[in-house]
Amino acid sequence: MTRPALTSEPRPQPAGGPVRVPRQDPVVAPAAAVPAVRRADVDAELWPDVARLPAAGPVHTAVARQLVGRALDRLGLTGPSARDGVPAPGPRLTLHDADAFHRRIGRHGLIGFGESYMAGEWDSDDLAGVLTVLASHADELVPAPLRRLRGLWVSARPVADRNTRDGARGNIQRHYDLSNDLFATFLDPTLTYSSAVFTGFPARFDSLTAAQHRKIDRLLDLAGVGEGTRLLEIGTGWGELALRAAARGARVTTLTLSAEQAALARERIAAAGLADRVDVQLRDYRDAEGRYDAVISVEMIEAVGAEYWPAYFTALRRALAPGGRIALQAITMGHRQMLHTAATHTFISKYVFPGGLIPSREAIAAYSAAAGLRTVADDGFGEHYAETLRLWRERFTARRGAVTGLGFDPVFQRMWEFYLAYSEAGFRSRYLDVRQLLLTEGTPR
Known part of the structure; x- marks a missing residue:
């Protein structure tokens, strides 16, 4: 099958033919490993905003590093993970490219957080667990005085x-x-x-x-x-x-x-x-x-x-x-x-x-x-x-x-x-x- 054709955002074309659906609930095999991704190998035509790092200024990146680092530490999401062979009391977030991670968040906030995961710049031994901890403390992640400056790292929805x-x-x-x-x-x-x-x-x-x-x-x-x-x-x-x-x-x-x-x-x-x-x-x-x-x-x-x-x-x-x-x-x-x-x-x-x-x-x-x-x-x-x-x-x-x-x-x-x-x-x-x-x-x- 040909690769999905995408433009500025992921839009794979439909696969051919109707699917045949089994009658019974199928047995689910053990989960396969999360596919490894290196940013250098990301197809820039399919995923332009994942393949390239945003042009975030040093101030945005430094602020993101401070805020995000403190939040992850406070919530117990940093440190050794289970996949490192060290027992951990809860889910852990593992950074593979800390500079890119903070740069994306400093420029695009939560969109950057997700795109950093897509680019393979961070992983987790329990992705849903990490995201649940973050969602449970969503109102605490950014100090109240800085919430008024949301416009610096979020953008409006496209008119299109x-x-x-x-x-x-x-x-x-x-x-x-x-x-x-x-x-x-x-x-x-x-x-x-x-x-x-x-x-x-x-x-x-x-x-x-x-x-x-x-x-x-x-x-x-x-x-x-x-x-x-x-x-x-x-x-x-x-x-x-x-x-x-x-x-x-x-x-x-x-x-x-x-x-x-x-x-x-x-x-x-x-x-x-x-x-x-x-x-x-x-x-x-x-x-x-x-x-x-x-x-x-x-x-x-x-x-x-x-x-x-x-x-x-x-x-x-x-x-x-x-x-x-x-x-x-x-x-x-x-x-x-x-x-x-x-x-x-x-x-x-x-x-x-x-x-x-x-x-x-x-x-x-x-x-x-x-x-x-x-x-x-x-x-x-x-x-x-x-x-x-x-x-x-x-x-x-x-x-x-x-x-x-x-x-x-x-x-x-x-x-x-x-x-x-x-x-x-x-x-x-x-x-x-x-x-x-x-x-x-x-x-x-």
Whole structure:
């Protein structure tokens, strides 16, 4: 297979052909070693900002060295690591190129921190553990007086990432159209790419497939989906929710902007003999047609962008038939953190989810109420997402050979592992949460 074609940011082209998904949860082999990367060997065309060091001034670098060094020492993240053969009480961060590490952070903050990992300038014996410690102390890493100077090391989000109709299509393609086969390396056989709901912990006592079905069934129950229900799904994924809704007797219209997802979802639906009950449409949520008894949208609002949240909730309200119910699953963060993130170009917005923004519960409440919707139920289960991400990360690292065979180089693999561990840390530290909400027509009480 040819190498992925990328421009200024990683955009591997989709692998050919639909993936064949096994019926049972596969046995996960032990994780392969993190691929070693040297900056000198990084493909500058694929990864320009990883291959070269930023032009950070000596003052920025010195400040970063002081602040970061003190923070790592205070949090117990420095010193010998387990991979050095020395017992360590907690996760450790090992610097291979301290000057480059501090230079990147001094110039680009958290983006530089992630790019330094992609460049192989630091490693950890427990990546998710290190990131969880950092996330748990996020508000303490920079002294209060210096927080007012955030503009010196952060940049605004690119205008090109706005979620206009054309922009949203491009943003979705840059992530979800990477390759169906790539996602199949770490998702369970349902190809469900959102938080599962487990019966308890540790999650190993509950298969990921069963936990994903439990999550889907909870949403279908919340929305009152049954025989004859007219259901609109905003955000198809690879079709598992539509399949389970149709098996209940619902008539499903499901919308996506990902051509790769739509093709595989249609194939899976046809194979299940439910093509007459499910209509998969390549359509923007703003162009949804018809009225429905139930509307479900799972972790879609994060891809909408704050600028378009009014349009999103208006579309939900417009699609709802009298007496209908809306079930949402949404990742959330604190409102103050959301406001900071909304104004900042982050590692995730640059490399993983361009144009995306995680809302706060306050933002969801305000924008849904403005659209004439009332929140009837709101249930959080962030610890379940941490476990889901742990399982995804373990599956991904166990199948590095398959990922390499799909044409994704070591820098991509380090980036993807960082993204999964970074997300897991967000939920483990409770910086992030995930919630299922029930909305109905009406003003808040």
